[in-house]
Every structure is written in C-alpha cells, then in structure tokens.
C-alpha cells in the first residue's frame with residue numbers, strides 16, 4: 001500500500017516539477033517569492049484534485 | 064502544502080517519507096519551491112501538529128493548507144549555533160505573554176503568515192520557566208498586523224534569492240497564552256522537545272540538497288553525451304566518467320541516508336525522525352551536494368559558469384545547506400556525542416562543570 005501511495009506522490013511531484021523548472025531562474029533573478037507556484041501546490045493538494053488524469057501508480061491505482 | 068497535516072485537520076496525513084519523495088522531485092527543478100514544501104510540512108507546522116492543542120492545530124492547519132509557509136524563529140544576532148543563548152523573552156501578563164527581542168535570518172520573514180517564535184518564558188515575577196514556542200500570526204493582506212511585530216529588513220543572499228531571509232523585531236508584542244505551544248514534557252524541557260520536530264526539517268533540508276545534486280547530475284550526464292571535444296563525446300573521457308560515478312555514489316548514499324532517517328519517524332516514540340540519523344543524513348547530504356553540483360558545473364565548462372544553464376544558480380542555492388538548520392560543525396558534534404555516548408557541552412563552563420571528567424577530557428583534549 002505504502003509503495004503505491006509513495007509512487008503516486010512522487011509522480012504528482014514530477015508533474016509539478018515540470019511546471020516549476022522553467023520559472024526557477026525568474027524567481028532567482030528578480031528575487032521574488034514564487035506565489036504562483038504555491039497556488040499550483042495548493043491546487044494540487046497532493047490528493048489528486050487537479051492531476052487525476054493520466055497519473056497511475058504501479059498497481060494501476062489512479063490518483 | 065500541508066500533506067503531512069493529519070486528515071482530521073484537512074491534510075493528507077502523509078508521512079515524512081512520502082514528503083521526502085516529493086521534495087526531491089521538486090528540488091531537481093526549483094530549490095525555492097522545494098524549501099516551501101519542506102516548511103509547509105516539516106519543522107514549525109509539524110511541531111504544532113505534534114504538540115499543539117486542538118485549537119492551535121485547527122487554527123494553523125487551514126492557513127498552511129491555503130498556501131502559507133510558516134516561519135520558524137530561533138536564531139538571533141547573538142545566538143546562532145548557541146541557540147539556547149537566545150535573549151528574546153516572553154513575560155506572562157494576565158492571560159497573555161509580552162514578547163521582546165530580535166530574530167534574524169528568518170526564512171520567509173515578510174511573506175510567512177504563521178511564525179513559531181522561540182523565546183525565554185518568564186512568569187509574572189520575571190522568573191525563567193524555560194524556552195517556549197509561540198504561534199504568532201501576521202498577515203497584512205488580511206489586516207492582521209499585531210502591534211509590536213516588525214519586519215526590519217531583508218538580507219541579500221548569494222542563493223535561494225526568491226526566499227526572503229529577514230530580521231524580525233518584537234517590541235511588547237502581545238500573544239495570548241492559548242498560542243504558547245506546551246509540549247508534554249513541560250516548559251523546562253520544552254525546547255528539547257520542540258527541537259525533535261526540527262529533525263524532520265533537517266531531513267527535509269538534506270533532501271532538498273540531495274535533490275538539487277540529483278538534478279545537476281542528470282543535466283551533467285545529458286551534456287556529456289551531447290557535447291563533443293577532440294572529435295568524441297565528453298562521455299567517452301575516463302576522467303569525466305569517474306567523476307560521474309563518484310557523483311552518482313554520493314547522491315545515492317545521501318538519498319538512502321535521508322530516506323532511512325525519514326522512515327524512523329513512523330516507528331519512533333516522538334513521531335519525528337531519529338535525531339542522530341537526521342543529523343548524520345543532513346550533514347552528509349549537504350556536503351556531498353555542494354561537491355556534486357560543483358563537479359556538474361565543471362563538466363559544462365564555461366557554459367556552466369554562465370547563466371544559460373541553471374548550474375551556477377544551483378551551486379549558489381545548494382551552498383546554504385551546510386549552514387541553515389544546524390551547521391555541518393554542530394551536526395558533527397551531535398553525531399559524535401551520540402556515537403561516543405558523551406555529553407558535548409560547548410561552553411567553557413560546560414567543560415569545567417561537567418560531572419564526568421573522563422568525557423570532558425575526551426572532547427576537550
């Protein structure tokens with residue numbers, strides 16, 4: 001059970017990371033706090049609200 | 064945000080281990096966001112969830128779940144590594160405490176809404192009762208601006224530049240006694256118990272460092288296959304192959320140590336990672352990450368030194384992890400004390416007064 005859940009969290013984090021990567025330089029250069037990323041984190045909530053499509057765990061469980 | 068907050072308070076009740084997996088992935092992409100994930104799940108908020116009253120938990124959880132990264136306020140201008148030498152006081156006055164003092168290098172100062180402020184707790188007569196943690200809410204957007212709470216200035220940092228590191232000043236700041244965290248051990252042992260929560264933060268911080276290093280290694284591997292010199296891909300040069308192997312070994316060892324430490328929270332009496340394992344893992348991972356990211360930058364040559372690649376930013380970002388959250392030296396002292404089963408007081412008086420002269424010699428000589 002844990003292994004499935006762990007993988008799902010990680011998969012979700014990988015999806016979010018794709019969104020965050022291109023903006024990382026911007027926060028650094030402008031010395032600004034990433035409110036935008038926080039909105040995405042809140043929206044995702046790591047419980048599948050926004051990322052339920054297409055993310056599968058090893059046991060076929062859909063987040 | 065708040066994935067480790069228990070379900071009854073609106074979180075997911077996820078473990079620190081689950082959270083570490085998330086932090087690593089986010090850190091590969093954006094160190095700043097990874098730090099937010101750490102502080103919205105570990106450290107201050109985890110202390111509230113472990114030791115808080117129902118009202119305190121119910122108050123803090125929604126703020127974090129809505130996107131706040133709580134700030135943990137321990138360090139002062141004259142109390143860095145020697146955290147227990149802090150001078151900030153909280154004096155009892157009726158049903159309130161009056162806070163006075165200055166904290167600096169407070170991550171998120173000025174953007175964080177929740178603050179866990181550590182202060183020396185004094186009774187109404189000024190007698191010291193121990194070091195306690197106070198929950199302070201500051202949210203100018205919502206017009207919650209407690210009198211006596213001031214964000215004095217922001218430091219200009221070499222890395223993690225999107226994250227404010229601020230000096231905070233408390234001048235007769237009133238905090239209701241309901242906002243004092245009271246761990247079960249009582250105020251005398253409160254600091255030690257609150258610091259148990261910090262073991263989760265250490266695993267989180269170490270995981271960010273490891274994640275940044277893993278991200279740098281991934282980029283370096285791709286570049287070695289793509290870039291050619293002397294008519295061959297860089298990947299064919301043994302000098303660089305051996306560097307890649309060492310980098311991979313460092314990242315992998317860090318990952319195993321951090322995950323092992325995170326897992327101990329699921330079986331420990333405190334609900335937090337084991338102190339020794341967390342200290343050892345953060346120490347190893349933070350130092351290894353600096354070297355790995357530096358080596359990755361080297362593999363890119365001049366390109367790594369410029370800003371068209373993220374390596375120079377990653378290098379600046381990763382540098383802080385041997386300083387913030389317990390320096391590498393202090394972590395070594397903790398690990399050594401644990402390994403040798405001796406107290407390692409760092410004050411001169413500590414050596415002179417220590418009961419066990421044998422252990423004093425072992426450390427001091």
Ligand SMILES: Cc1cc2nc3c(=O)[nH]c(=O)nc-3n(C[C@H](O)[C@H](O)[C@H](O)COP(=O)(O)OP(=O)(O)OC[C@H]3O[C@@H](n4cnc5c(N)ncnc54)[C@H](O)[C@@H]3O)c2cc1C
Nearest residue numbers: 135136137138143144168169170383386387388390392409
């Ligand atoms: C980016 C960043 C974010 C931070 N965020 C926070 C935060 O959110 N909240 C917070 O409370 N604090 C925060 N800090 C402060 C951090 O915890 C302190 O910087 C740290 O504890 C060290 O204190 P100091 O900087 O005063 O160094 P000092 O304690 O003055 O140490 C200076 C040097 O001496 C070494 N040293 C000190 N004592 C010993 C000893 N006994 N044996 C061997 N070596 C020793 C140290 O390792 C260090 O190398 C942050 C710091 C940084 C850089």
